Amino acid sequence: xxxxVFVTLKSGVLDPQGKAIGHALQGLxxxxxxxxxxxxxxxxxxxxxxxxxxxxxxxxxxxxxxxxTVIEKYEIELKS
Amino acid sequence: xxxxVFVTLKSGVLDPQGKAIGHALQGLxxxxxxxxxxxxxxxxxxxxxxxxxxxxxxxxxxxxxxxxTVIEKYEIELKS
Numbered sequence: 001x002x003x004x005v006f007v008t009l010k011s012g013v014l015d016p017q018g019k020a021i022g023h024a025l026q027g028l029x030x031x032x033x034x035x036x037x038x039x040x041x042x043x044x045x046x047x048x049x050x051x052x053x054x055x056x057x058x059x060x061x062x063x064x065x066x067x068x069t070v071i072e073k074y075e076i077e078l079k080s
Numbered sequence: 081x082x083x084x085v086f087v088t089l090k091s092g093v094l095d096p097q098g099k100a101i102g103h104a105l106q107g108l109x110x111x112x113x114x115x116x117x118x119x120x121x122x123x124x125x126x127x128x129x130x131x132x133x134x135x136x137x138x139x140x141x142x143x144x145x146x147x148x149t150v151i152e153k154y155e156i157e158l159k160s
Binding site: 021024028032036040041044047048057065 | 101
């Protein structure tokens, strides 16, 4: 089973990297670009085949290592 | 319209950051974790309302700025 984890800054947390991308896009002539936020995506290959157990394990990984839950939120997507 | 862009290393390109995450997860006692790859996710707010035009614009952004197409590939997801 494969899992994809998105780790993004919570709304309200300043994202200078996203801002820099937004400015660079404007500089390249891309108009109509509003807020830009950057985050991380982590693709995991799991031996677990049960979706519920896999999700629980990945949630634990996020809490313990992948995300800094003070300022970041995470989303988990599973693909069998 | 909102767009989410995933920028990940092409398969075959060494991903030391992903490897480090994999080792850290093993160290924390998470067994059954295979390959780990890390990438970037970029969330954009676009003024464009036409999906085809928005996708074309975001593709251009990826080619020009967001992805290094020599070693990275990108996926575009649109949400109205």
